[in-house]
Amino acid sequence: MLLPQPLTRGRIVQRYKRFFCDLVLDDGREITAHCPNSGAMLGVNLPGQGAWVSYSDDPKRKLAWTLQLVEAAGPDGTGLVGINTLLPNKLVAEALVGGVIPELVGYASIRPEVKYAAASRVDFLLTDPDRPPCWLEVKNVHLSRSPGLAEFPDCKAARSTRHLEDLAAQVREGHRAVALFVVQREDCEDFQACRELDPAFAAGLDRAADAGVEIMVWACAMSTREIRISRRIRSPHEAFVA
Structure with a gap:
């Protein structure tokens, strides 16, 4: 964008x-x-x-x-x-329309900000007549304390932990659920949850992955004119595909 x-x-x-x-x-x-x-x-x-x-x-x-x-x-x-946390959803919307993320292509409908669970809104709901709905939650990542390593969160993130629990509940209902971390920087090759700053979120991410929530991490191409989702980076919760 x-x-x-x-x-x-x-x-x-x-x-x-x-x-x-x-x-x-x-x-x-x-x-x-x-x-x-x-x-x-x-x-x-x-x-x-x-x-x-x-x-x-x-x-x-x-x-x-x-x-x-x-x-x-x-x-x-x-x-x-x-650092603008309003941009990742827009970046993901562009990526979904453009077919940038292979695992998320082919859905007939892409709806933003859909209410679900007790008190949450999922960032995107992807639906298609021929497959289960996909609940997609987007998280912004800017923290990097070690060379090449992106981390989330950079402070306590109780709301994000709740979102992971909501996604896991959708998997138990037979739906598909994805947590997509958007790294707004070019200098990272790996991602992990920041257990030091929020052990509850890190444990929640482990539980979500074990429950079947798909964890995806994509970095951005950055310039003073444009930001766009460009490449997948490694995460301990998914098999890395270059």
Whole structure:
């Protein structure tokens, strides 16, 4: 998907109250940008890190600027990391329509935000007359603390753990269920649950996989113009296919 253009580069001063980030743009302007990420943003919220923001002239907005990308050190130098948690669902929608993920092609209908379980909405429900429905939950990944390794979550994620339980319940009903982790960075080859930061989620992911929930992890191609889901990376919960 194309990012709002043009993006403007600056450096992070501080990220605070979850949804605010102060930056100094490369031209010297000091701004406060909306930060569309409620997580801890470990490794992508450091003062002095390069960052890219978009601008909107919509008069209804409280903040005209939005933080989109952060520059983070990786094994091959500094790379772009997408921190906007609103984008993965859009990226997956494009990938589903474009047939990018082979295991998810061929469904007649793709419905977003469908209510299910006691108090949840699944990100996508894929249906087809000739096969069981597929309940697809999408998670955004930006954390990488070791070279080449992507991790989720970067803080306690009770809601995400509940989503895994909801997916497992669908499998018990005879349906198909998929947890798709979208890694908004290019420098990772492997993925694992972050047991240190949220052991409950890590255990929940193990249980979900054992129950038959399919775990898929796909990394993105990143630029200041476009982000797109591009390649599968390794996960301990699925056989790796290059």
